Amino acid sequence: MPVWLKRSLIALGVLVAVGGAAYYWLVVESRMPSDAAYALDIGEVRRMVAAVPGDKPVSVEVEKVAAFSFPATAIVAGDGWSQRELPVFSYRLVTPESSVIIDTALNAELGGDNLVAFDADAYARMEQAMQTASLILITHEHMDHIGGLTVHADLPAVLPATKLTREQFDHPERSVPAKFPDGALQGYEPLDYDKYKVVAPGIVLIKAPGHSPGSQMIYVQRADGSEMLFIGDVAWHYRNIATQRERARLVTQFFLKEDRTAVFGQLAALKALNDAEPEIAIVPGHDGEIVGELIESGVLAEGFTSAAGGE
Numbered sequence: 426m427p428v429w430l431k432r433s434l435i436a437l438g439v440l441v442a443v444g445g446a447a448y449y450w451l452v453v454e455s456r457m458p459s460d461a462a463y464a465l466d467i468g469e470v471r472r473m474v475a476a477v478p479g480d481k482p483v484s485v486e487v488e489k490v491a492a493f494s495f496p497a498t499a500i501v502a503g504d505g506w507s508q509r510e511l512p513v514f515s516y517r518l519v520t521p522e523s524s525v526i527i528d529t530a531l532n533a534e535l536g537g538d539n540l541v542a543f544d545a546d547a548y549a550r551m552e553q554a555m556q557t558a559s560l561i562l563i564t565h566e567h568m569d570h571i572g573g574l575t576v577h578a579d580l581p582a583v584l585p586a587t588k589l590t591r592e593q594f595d596h597p598e599r600s601v602p603a604k605f606p607d608g609a610l611q612g613y614e615p616l617d618y619d620k621y622k623v624v625a626p627g628i629v630l631i632k633a634p635g636h637s638p639g640s641q642m643i644y645v646q647r648a649d650g651s652e653m654l655f656i657g658d659v660a661w662h663y664r665n666i667a668t669q670r671e672r673a674r675l676v677t678q679f680f681l682k683e684d685r686t687a688v689f690g691q692l693a694a695l696k697a698l699n700d701a702e703p704e705i706a707i708v709p710g711h712d713g714e715i716v717g718e719l720i721e722s723g724v725l726a727e728g729f730t731s732a733a734g735g736e
């Protein structure tokens with residue numbers, strides 16, 4: 426073998442090895458780090474709920490406003506390159522006298538070419554429902570959750586009901602391309618809380634930074650005692666919890682700038698909760714299958730169609 430050919434083959438071998446290692450690291454690897462830890466004390470959350478009397482939500486409605494489509498491995502590392510849908514949802518908790526919005530999706534303009542679906546009617550119903558909501562809560566400050574708020578046609582009317590947390594308020598760079606109009610948040614007082622915060626009867630914010638600095642989960646206990654946990658994008662799909670696998674590192678590190686270890690800790694805590702208390706409905710950020718099942722079983726009602734309190 427000529428020396429040049431030998432050298433070329435060695436160089437190619439090194440390239441393949443390095444490339445393969447990089448591919449594995451960025452696209453496939455998803456082992457639970459040994460230092461991943463997150464405390465989720467559901468007993469404490471229930472005690473806090475029990476201490477706050479009042480009308481709890483009687484129904485929970487969902488609007489599917491839009492959808493993204495990502496390669497499976499972007500959602501669950503190692504799942505391959507076939508496309509999976511990531512629907513974008515908004516939820517409404519309805520009590521006899523009021524209503525609470527969880528997440529505000531995004532409009533077609535913010536989604537742009539990234540969207541594979543957009544339901545203008547659903548978006549319009551959500552925008553309308555925000556006007557009469559007594560509370561607007563955001564799981565985290567990413568554009569597909571906060572976007573509908575930032576571009577709301579009557580922001581001054583909906584801001585008083587909006588409870589942005591300190592961390593969400595402090596990280597507008599995480600919301601781009603969504604952005605509040607200049608000066609819109611002048612004088613706005615964000616919510617400071619430590620670990621758990623009851624914001625209405627049966628509704629508790631649970632701090633969960635990691636996917637973004639302002640990420641939180643929202644626990645809901647209905648009047649009939651049934652429980653739900655909206656986990657935002659701690660997991661995009663339930664499969665992240667079931668398999669204890671994160672998004673591909675390429676996504677978490679370079680696009681999301683996640684605290685990956687923190688998210689792993691949350692995935693472990695959610696798995697433990699789900700094993701111990703399977704009747705609590707865990708709602709991942711973008712799982713059409715889970716939402717479909719919850720609609721099927723009557724836990725979620727499709728569409729913001731009821732005459733919610735305050736209207």
Ligand SMILES: [Zn+2]
Pocket residue numbers: 567569570658710711
């Ligand atoms: Zn999202």
